[in-house]
Amino acid sequence: AAHMGADLEKVLITEDEIRARLQELAAEIWAEYDGKDLLLVGVLKGAVMVMADLSRALPGTAPMDWMAVSSYGSGTKSSGVVRILKDLDTDITGKHVLIVEDIVDSGLTLSWIKSNLESRNPASVEICTLLRKPEAAKVEIDVKWVGFDIPNEFVVGYGLDYAEQYRNLRDVGTLAPHVYS
Ligand code: PRP
Ligand code: MN
Ligand code: MG
Numbered sequence: 001a002a003h004m005g006a007d008l009e010k011v012l013i014t015e016d017e018i019r020a021r022l023q024e025l026a027a028e029i030w031a032e033y034d035g036k037d038l039l040l041v042g043v044l045k046g047a048v049m050v051m052a053d054l055s056r057a058l059p060g061t062a063p064m065d066w067m068a069v070s071s072y073g074s075g076t077k078s079s080g081v082v083r084i085l086k087d088l089d090t091d092i093t094g095k096h097v098l099i100v101e102d103i104v105d106s107g108l109t110l111s112w113i114k115s116n117l118e119s120r121n122p123a124s125v126e127i128c129t130l131l132r133k134p135e136a137a138k139v140e141i142d143v144k145w146v147g148f149d150i151p152n153e154f155v156v157g158y159g160l161d162y163a164e165q166y167r168n169l170r171d172v173g174t175l176a177p178h179v180y181s
Contacts, residue, residue, distance in 0.1 A: 067088055
């Protein structure tokens with residue numbers, strides 16, 4: 001472990017901005033699902049921080065479940081072909097599923113997960129993501145709640161990693177060039 005400050009190039013979104021935006025999203029989400037059988041589904045590992053803070057910003061209780069997936073192939077980019085490493089523990093039949101994600105980049109991961117969950121006869125499947133990169137989209141995907149649209153740059157922090165590091169950074173930012181070399 002080492003200090004992270006020197007590795008950051010710039011902060012794009014601060015901890016405070018994230019907290020405030022998640023509070024807004026939580027209110028909208030609660031208005032939509034109040035009285036419905038809501039299940040929060042987080043996608044490991046990036047979504048851990050968003051799930052923790054978004055769920056606690058909800059004014060009422062909702063169960064959470066987790067999936068872990070992996071893209072086939074050895075590349076660092078999503079291929080769109082996804083393998084389930086850890087499936088949900090829950091039967092989602094009849095449930096209103098809200099997928100909670102840290103980022104929609106190409107959209108390939110979420111697109112696959114959404115179709116997969118829709119095939120299990122839930123009452124509905126929607127997506128809430130903290131970040132989205134509109135310029136990186138490779139597939140059209142309907143994302144109901146977006147925290148922030150960001151430029152097509154590699155970002156870390158608040159759950160997002162570079163080689164598994166920086167997930168525990170409180171802000172979202174870009175890395176200094178020396179980190180990659
Ligand atoms: C990242 C991110 C999203 C996905 C977005 O996860 O957390 O889940 O990629 O990419 P896409 O829109 O191009 O499909 P990653 O596969 O790095 O796993 P992690 O969450 O464990 O970091
Ligand atoms: Mn992820
Ligand atoms: Mg990752």
